[in-house]
Amino acid sequence: MLSDVRVLGSAVQARCALLERVDLRTQERLDGVELPAAAPILSSARFTPPLPLLLAGHALADGNDTPDHMIGAAFPDAAAAEQAARRHLGDAPSGFDVAVGLEIEEDAPRFVAWLRRQERVSVHASDPPSPPPAPVGQAPATVARWFALVSTQPVPQPDGTLRTARQAVEAYVQRSKAANTLRSYRAAVRSWCQWASAHNLPALPARSEDVAAYLADMALRQRKTRTLDLHRAALRYLHHLAQITVPTSHPLVAATLAGIRREADHPAPVQKTALTWEKLTQAVDAMEGDDLVALRDRAILLLGFAGAFRRSELAGLAIQDIAIDDEGLQIRLTRSKGDPAAKGVFIGIPRGITRHCPVRAYEAWLRASGLTEGPIFRRVWRTPLPTPGVVPPRPKIGAAALSDRSVAEIVRQRCGGAGLKGDFSGHSLRRGAISTGAQDGYDLLELKRFSRHKSLQVVETYVDAASVKKRHPGRSRF
Known part of the structure; x- marks a missing residue:
C-alpha cells in the first residue's frame, strides 16, 4: 500500500506523465481524482515501463543524514517496490517502519522508500497535515x-x-x-x-x-x-x-x-524561428488524414497563430472560456504571463473562408472529439493496427490538458514533418503571428494590442529583420 503520492511540480504535467505509465483501467479510475488522494488507486496499478525505487536518506543519532540510495530501476507496482525496500533494509529499528510512496517530479514518477517513525499521537481527524x-x-x-x-x-x-x-x-x-x-x-x-x-x-x-x-x-x-x-x-x-x-x-x-x-x-539573443503564415500553411497542409491527432494538431497550430498565444496559454485553454458565433471566436484568457492579477483578457478571432481558418479547425476538433467541457487540447491515444473484420475501437482522449512542453513538441514535429528548416518550438507560433502582422503593414501599436505585450520595446524584438528592411523610411529614396 502506498503511503502517499507527492507531486513535485506541475500537477498537469504529473498527471500526464502518470497516465502514460499506467494501464487503461487505472486511467479510468483516476479520472476526476486529485493525485495526492490517489494512493489507494495507484497502490494496485501496474506501471509500464517499470519505475525506479529510491531509498530516501534519514537522520542519524549524531545529527547527520544518510545519502539517498538507488535500490533498483524497474519495479512494476507498489507491492514489488515495498518488498524490495524491506529486503534492502532488513529489520527496521525499534519505533520505525518502512513506508513507500510515489513521487512525481515533472515527467519522472518514481517510488520512494523511507523509514517512518511509528508515533501514537491522538490527532483530530479534521486537523490538516503540517508542512515539515x-x-x-x-x-x-x-x-x-x-x-x-x-x-x-x-x-x-x-x-x-x-x-x-x-x-x-x-x-x-x-x-x-x-x-x-x-x-x-x-x-x-x-x-x-x-x-x-x-x-x-x-x-x-x-x-x-x-x-x-x-x-x-x-x-x-x-x-x-x-x-x-x-x-x-x-x-x-x-x-x-x-x-x-x-x-x-x-x-x-x-x-x-x-x-x-x-x-x-x-x-545577440537566440530567437526561435518564426512560423510565419506561409510556413504555417505548409505545416498544416502536410498533415495527412482527418484522424483525431491530425484534427487536434491543426487546431493547435492555427489557433495558436491566430491568437498569438504563448504555449502555456494555448495549453491552458478551456472549452467554457470560448464563445462561438457566426463572426468567429471570443476567447477569455483567464491567466497569462501578461496578466499576473488574473483579471482576464478577451481575444477575438474572426471566422475565415479558407481551409486554413482557425475557427473551422477548432470546430472540426470539437465535433470529432465530442468534448463539451474542460481542457480543449488533450492527449489522444492512437488505436492499435486494425484486425481484418474487426471494428477498431474509438481512440481514447485523456482528461488532462496537454502540457506546454507537449504543445512545443507538436509544433516542432509538425514543422519537421513538413520539411521546414529552422529551430521551431511553441513560441514560433507567437513570433510568427507578430512577424506576419509586421510584414502586412500593421504598426507597432496594433501589434502590441494583438500580442498583449506591455511595452512597444518588447514588440520590436519580435519583428523579423526582413520586415524592418521593407518598412525602412528610406526604402523609396535610396
Whole structure:
C-alpha cells in the first residue's frame, strides 16, 4: 500500500506523465481524482515501463543524514517496490517502519522508500497535515527534497481554525509565483544542493561567501547571467520559506554578480524561428488524414497563430472560456504571463473562408472529439493496427490538458514533418503571428494590442529583420 503520492511540480504535467505509465483501467479510475488522494488507486496499478525505487536518506543519532540510495530501476507496482525496500533494509529499528510512496517530479514518477517513525499521537481527524520544519543544518539532499515539498503545498480545506488559516497563507504565498517559476526554482535549488554536497558545504543556511563562489563557478562554466540571476532568486526564496537570514543580499554576492556581468560576453539573443503564415500553411497542409491527432494538431497550430498565444496559454485553454458565433471566436484568457492579477483578457478571432481558418479547425476538433467541457487540447491515444473484420475501437482522449512542453513538441514535429528548416518550438507560433502582422503593414501599436505585450520595446524584438528592411523610411529614396 502506498503511503502517499507527492507531486513535485506541475500537477498537469504529473498527471500526464502518470497516465502514460499506467494501464487503461487505472486511467479510468483516476479520472476526476486529485493525485495526492490517489494512493489507494495507484497502490494496485501496474506501471509500464517499470519505475525506479529510491531509498530516501534519514537522520542519524549524531545529527547527520544518510545519502539517498538507488535500490533498483524497474519495479512494476507498489507491492514489488515495498518488498524490495524491506529486503534492502532488513529489520527496521525499534519505533520505525518502512513506508513507500510515489513521487512525481515533472515527467519522472518514481517510488520512494523511507523509514517512518511509528508515533501514537491522538490527532483530530479534521486537523490538516503540517508542512515539515526547515531542515536547517541537514544534508543538502534533504534540503532539496524539503524545498520541493514545501514549494508545492496545497491550499487546505477551511475549518475555521487559526492553524489552517496560517497554512493557507503559506500556500497562497507560493501561488504568488507562476508554476514555471517555481519549477525553475526547484531545479536551481537541486543544483545548489548538489554543488554544496560536492564541496562539503552547508546548503541551509547558505553562507554568503559560498553563494558567491557558487555563482562564480557557474560563470566560469559559461552559464548565462540570466541563469545566475535565477539561481540567486531561488536561493533567496529557499531561505525565505525556511524563515532564516537571506545570504543572497550580502554585498559580496551583489559585487560578484556585478563583476560577472561586466566581464561576460553579450551575444545577440537566440530567437526561435518564426512560423510565419506561409510556413504555417505548409505545416498544416502536410498533415495527412482527418484522424483525431491530425484534427487536434491543426487546431493547435492555427489557433495558436491566430491568437498569438504563448504555449502555456494555448495549453491552458478551456472549452467554457470560448464563445462561438457566426463572426468567429471570443476567447477569455483567464491567466497569462501578461496578466499576473488574473483579471482576464478577451481575444477575438474572426471566422475565415479558407481551409486554413482557425475557427473551422477548432470546430472540426470539437465535433470529432465530442468534448463539451474542460481542457480543449488533450492527449489522444492512437488505436492499435486494425484486425481484418474487426471494428477498431474509438481512440481514447485523456482528461488532462496537454502540457506546454507537449504543445512545443507538436509544433516542432509538425514543422519537421513538413520539411521546414529552422529551430521551431511553441513560441514560433507567437513570433510568427507578430512577424506576419509586421510584414502586412500593421504598426507597432496594433501589434502590441494583438500580442498583449506591455511595452512597444518588447514588440520590436519580435519583428523579423526582413520586415524592418521593407518598412525602412528610406526604402523609396535610396
